[in-house]
Amino acid sequence: MFLFNRKKNYGSGSVQSTFDIIKNKIETYKEKGIVVSVQENPMAICILTPVMKRVHNYEFAAETVFVDSTASCDESGASITFFIAGSMIGGIPLGCVIHNGQSEEDYWHAFNAISSFGGKGAPNVFMTDDSTPERKDLSEFFDSSRLLLCTFLVCQAVWRWLWDKKHDIEQLNRKSLMLIVRQILCETDITNCNELIDVALKDDLIIKYPQFKSYFEAIIERKSEWCIAYRQNCLTRGRNTNNLVEASIRVFKDVVLKRCRAFNPVALAEFVINVLETHHQKRIQKFASFRVSKPELEFKKFCTKANDLIVKKISYNLFHVSSAENENIVYGVHSELNLCECPTGIGGAFCKHLCAVHIQYGTQISTSPALSFEDRIIFAKIALGNDIDETFFQNMSAVEVTSNNKAGISAEVTDFLVPMMQNKEIENETVSTLINYYFL
Ligand SMILES: [Zn+2]
Numbered sequence: 001m002f003l004f005n006r007k008k009n010y011g012s013g014s015v016q017s018t019f020d021i022i023k024n025k026i027e028t029y030k031e032k033g034i035v036v037s038v039q040e041n042p043m044a045i046c047i048l049t050p051v052m053k054r055v056h057n058y059e060f061a062a063e064t065v066f067v068d069s070t071a072s073c074d075e076s077g078a079s080i081t082f083f084i085a086g087s088m089i090g091g092i093p094l095g096c097v098i099h100n101g102q103s104e105e106d107y108w109h110a111f112n113a114i115s116s117f118g119g120k121g122a123p124n125v126f127m128t129d130d131s132t133p134e135r136k137d138l139s140e141f142f143d144s145s146r147l148l149l150c151t152f153l154v155c156q157a158v159w160r161w162l163w164d165k166k167h168d169i170e171q172l173n174r175k176s177l178m179l180i181v182r183q184i185l186c187e188t189d190i191t192n193c194n195e196l197i198d199v200a201l202k203d204d205l206i207i208k209y210p211q212f213k214s215y216f217e218a219i220i221e222r223k224s225e226w227c228i229a230y231r232q233n234c235l236t237r238g239r240n241t242n243n244l245v246e247a248s249i250r251v252f253k254d255v256v257l258k259r260c261r262a263f264n265p266v267a268l269a270e271f272v273i274n275v276l277e278t279h280h281q282k283r284i285q286k287f288a289s290f291r292v293s294k295p296e297l298e299f300k301k302f303c304t305k306a307n308d309l310i311v312k313k314i315s316y317n318l319f320h321v322s323s324a325e326n327e328n329i330v331y332g333v334h335s336e337l338n339l340c341e342c343p344t345g346i347g348g349a350f351c352k353h354l355c356a357v358h359i360q361y362g363t364q365i366s367t368s369p370a371l372s373f374e375d376r377i378i379f380a381k382i383a384l385g386n387d388i389d390e391t392f393f394q395n396m397s398a399v400e401v402t403s404n405n406k407a408g409i410s411a412e413v414t415d416f417l418v419p420m421m422q423n424k425e426i427e428n429e430t431v432s433t434l435i436n437y438y439f440l
Pocket of ligand 1: 331342
């Protein structure tokens, strides 16, 4: 009976039966709002579930997209590639593709099927690991997008190179060579970064190992892909690694596949359509309906750091905020653009300077980790569709903002204080400190 049902729903183990079954199911999927596109040679099954399709409607889907693949997901050894958008609540999938190998043809079909990205046709940035076919196809198909490398994987590759016995690097020197590369990677100013490269090329330790010098020169040629200084004009929102997509792959293997292999690509597609979709729906819904306090706690951390910063209003959308480390250094905060000129904020990430402007002048900063009512509506619509009762995601209690509210507190801040006050898990002392800070 089991074998009969398996053959009926997923086909036999043969490649042809896989295609026959999945093609028969395409219409049924379509009725449920799921887009499945199939290419036979080489095999590529591209899946866009309702949640994935809805994410494409929002601007953050066109900012930085994280791409990575994982192999051996079913008995035939098929790989699955995920496209993840970075949102305020973490990664949300934009689509995924099941394919046999990781060749250029495999990726081409995938990119053809997933090409909405906030209605812009291509995101501003793709962040990937150093997979040559994947990056070659991405650069050809999305020629307007910039390709960046995950900084963690760059460091990992250098570290592995240094520890490779055939490269004959003395153990005592490996750490020093690694630190040279890491210093260049982490430098935030282009001039300083280039100076560090020049110094490194003349460094006695690097000259001592001609093989490392050649390797170092080769990676330096691609500095615009991995040096943080060269990505300051990209809206990476402070994400320099591929962690979002790595975490999504872990969820897929642990939560969806339970560390087992699916029977064949059809069964794998069903796991994506049913289990992965429900997982993301529930997760996003939790954020939308005040069930997760992480964004608010993150915002609280910024508030603590922004407490002593001096803010001067220069114009209606420009503020000067003092540096926490050195009061003589002042960063410009462009409130309309939600950007700060400090090394953290220049890539569009929320920083303590933006937070200081928000606290002291009540200016709305859309990148603030604390979710506003509008943010919750967006995430509720991604999880459940447009047909929702928006009032359900509003605060149930309203905090009366009194005239002695020196901070000119915004609705966004009250949005997080109220649920915190209701949350019994958070110590009363923490809540009263925050209330004193904001309202007294
Ligand atoms: Zn800043």
